[in-house]
Amino acid sequence: MAISVEDSVDVLSGVGPKRLQALQDLGIFTIYDLLSYYPFRYDDMGERLPSQTMDGEKVTFKGVISTPPVVRRFGKRSQTVIGLLVDRENVRVTFFNQPWIAKNLEVGQEVAVYGTYNAARAAMTAIKLVPASIDGLSPIYPVSKAIKAKTVAELVEQAWGQVRGQMDNLVPKHLREKYRLLDKNEQVEYSHFPNDKIEAKAGRRSAAFEEFFLFQMRLQLIKQADQRFLGEALNYDRKAVSDFIKALPFELTNAQNRVVDEILADQASPQHMNRLLQGDVGSGKTVVAAIAMFASVTAGNQAAIMAPTEILAQQHAKGLAKLFDAAGIDLRVELLTSGLKAAQRRQILEDLENGDIDVVVGTHALVQEGVHFHHLGVAVIDEQHRFGVKQRAKLREGGVNPDILAMTATPIPRTLAITAYGEMEVSVIDELPAGRKKIITKQLPNRQYDQALAMLKEELAKGAQAYIVTPLIEESESLDVQNVTAVYQDLQDELQEYTVGLLHGRLPKEDKDALMAGFSDNQVQVLVSTTVIEVGVDVPNASIMLILDADRFGLAQLHQLRGRVGRGDRQSYTILLADPKTEYGKERLQALVDTTDGFELAQKDLELRGSGDILGTKQAGVPEFQVGDPVKDLTMLTIAQEEALNLVREDGWDREEDNQALVEHLSKTMASFRHFD
Structure with missing residues (x-):
């Protein structure tokens, strides 16, 4: 019986229910999937x-x-x-x-x-x-415990013997000719059954481009569909916005001015904004967001900013109120978090729906049932990768498709901007405010803890404040690391002339608030903390940070922590105490010592760890490609993005005969395609 590439893999001899499940667990459902499941290497036999x-x-x-x-x-x-x-x-x-x-x-x-x-x-x-007769390259497939690579190879050979020549080209002919790519059937043949390394390389090159191109086509179609769904052209008061910028207590950097122009242009457009604002720690993203929110308010709309933690939400509420007050602007800024008392929450929700609140700052509480806006013009989402698509969509439902400005202080190298955020416009603040001194970073072995403590005491003696960060709250038998409670107790004895505070995620909200207020007002000089201070805590007088067991933290996290110092005009220091046991651990800490450039560090982190977990959590998500490597194949990935964009901009591209197999493939896969958020 003849089979086609659309048939389930269980039409193949030797595929029963158990093997079918093992193949489906690898993402192989059809003959097409099987033949598109390429080897990750070859043994030279x-x-x-x-x-x-x-x-x-x-x-x-x-x-x-x-x-x-x-x-x-x-x-x-x-x-x-x-x-x-x-x-x-x-x-x-x-x-x-x-x-x-x-x-x-x-x-x-x-x-x-x-x-x-x-x-x-x-x-x-x-x-x-x-076998004594074997010669050439033997393909090795990525598999699970439930199925052997040899079995996959045998099934591929069996399937190809029956459908050879039946694979449709998904990459348009003009692109195959332009970049010397193989026909789809040659691509399958060369990838699975190469006669030599030259054929194997050609097969992989064509398969990788196809994989990147299809991914980028899906992103561009999402972006195109998003843009067709019109928002509102924001008729903001240009003079009032200009006056607000002039009234700020500091001058915007060139990078901030450039980004503000991009955002205001988006807001003035009838297509709703979907923009990612990247900026290193301390680069001034919040003031840019404040300008966007103020522009929305001058048009008679409301603005919202959603933060991942209550500490950061409180920080934003205070900072925005202070910014508007300093500029002589009378706006009502309110904080909406789950920690509010019932009566207070009811009043804020009522005022929000009536339009009496101009700017609301909150956590996930902003997307809970019962939250209704009078007219939400712009929604700012801070640390955007911490929120999923559903939460973003729910916030969007609160207004007439409001503009979305997502911000992240996790610098994203070009590779990930293209993959994880390919459907968003990207703005980058790549310049720090004038007067900021470069943070000096040192790495010391654990035995030099006393030396690090002496440096901390020197800074305290000058009137500065300090952070000491540790990975765990309580002692762990499995990890030989410092814990925040023991360190706090030791430092109370060591630094008796100063007030030492203890901050961690399990503290009641009231205690956290009181402690942070005390640290901001210099009533507390030393803050012993877990990573809850990673994002958003802004105390300009803090000039030194000791990070204990620094090798237990990721590179991006260490950079975020370091960004809590160096926010004023004092020379600031970060001391990394660690005894890294692996080359990877040593390289990571050395990279932090060598540069304070977050984008450079993000690229280094990408090279050290690969793309899979660069943003720190799986849900932060970067797509995993089977053939292409978004780090090593960045040029190819960039070209695939450009060509996908060029194609979807062509009128009637989806009606051209040469593109019909691509259109059919995209229509099948778009339903299951998810934004990697």
């Missing part, structure tokens, strides 16, 4: 002589067994050793933990063995026996 092989290289040796197999056992482990005469050279071949193999080997037998060659010892650590 080509036969060579020892004299032609480099030390440590994987290779296939074909020869005659010269000594009988000897099996040595060490508890549950074993070694099976034979001598293999390859041409005129004897190679000692060792199979680990395969004692049964001895039954199939005897002196004088011709065999082919694949393994790693040790040139100095003329020895091979064998991986497997291979």
Whole structure:
């Protein structure tokens, strides 16, 4: 019976319910999916002589067994050793933990063995026996415990034997010609059954571009659909906004002015704004957001800003009120969080719906049932990756499709801006305010804790304040790390002439508020804290931070923590106390010592960790590509984005005959496609 690429994989011989489930767990549902499931590497099974092989290289040796197999056992482990005469050279071949193999080997037998060659010892650590006739590259597939790579390879071979030549081209012909990409059927053939490394490379190159291109097409279609859904052209008071900017107690940087122009242009457009504002810690994103919110209010609308934590929401509410007051602007700014008393909450909700509140600042409480706006013009979402699509959409429902300005202090390298935020316009503040001194960062081993404490005491003696950050709240038997409670108790004895405060996530809200107010007013000089201060705490008088067990934190998190100092005109310091045990750990801390540029650090973090978890949590999400590597293949990813954008801008592109397979594919996948938020 003839099969097609649209058929389920269970039409293949050997695929029963159990194997079908294992394949579906890998994302393989149809024959098309199976043939698009490419190898992640190839074993070179080509036969060579020892004299032609480099030390440590994987290779296939074909020869005659010269000594009988000897099996040595060490508890549950074993070694099976034979001598293999390859041409005129004897190679000692060792199979680990395969004692049964001895039954199939005897002196004088011709065999082919694949393994790693040790040139100095003329020895091979064998991986497997291979058919004596095998030659060329053997594909290796990413699999799970439920299915072997060999099984996937056999199923691919079986499927391709029945549907060879039936794969439709998804990348348009003009792009295949422009970038010398393979036809889809050649791409499948070269990827799964390459005759040599040149074919394998060509197959991977075409498959990676196709993967990036399809992803970018989906993003562009989301963006296009979003733009068709009109918002409102904001008829804001240009003079009032200009006067507000002039009345600010500081001059905007060139980068801030550029970004403000981009945002105001979006707000004046009838298409609703969907913009991501990136800026390093301390770059002045909040004042830019304040200008956007004020512009909305001058047009008779309301503005909202949603923050991930109550501490940050309180910080924003105070900061915005202070900013507007300093400029002589009478706006009503209110805070809406889950911690409000019932009567207070009811009054704020009533005033919000009546339009008596101009700017509301809140946490997730802003998207809960019962929150209704009179007319929401702009919604600012701080630390945007901490919110999912549903929460953003719910906030949007509170107004007539209000403009969305998402902000993040986690600098995102170009790779991730293209993937995780491809459907948003991106603005970047890449300049720090004038007068900010560069934070000096040092890394010290744990044994030099006293030296670090002496530096902290020096800063306190000058009238400055300090942070000490530790990873855990309570002692842990599994992790040998400092904990915040023990450190706090020790420092109370060590720094008796100063007030030491203890801040962590389990403190009651009232205690947190009182402590932060005390630290802001310099009633508390030293704040011992967990990472709850990572975002938003702004105390210009704090000039030194000690981070204990710094190797337990991610690079982006360390940079965020460091951003809590250096916010005033004092020279500031961050001391990283750690004894990193891995090269990765050492490189990460060294990168922090070497630069204070968040974008440079984000790129370094991406190179060290890969794209999968760069924003710190899985839900922060960057798509995982099967073939392409968004770090190594950044140029290809960028080109794919440009070409997808060019294509969707063409009138009638989706009616052209050459694009019909692409259109059909996109219509099937768009339903299940999710924004990676």
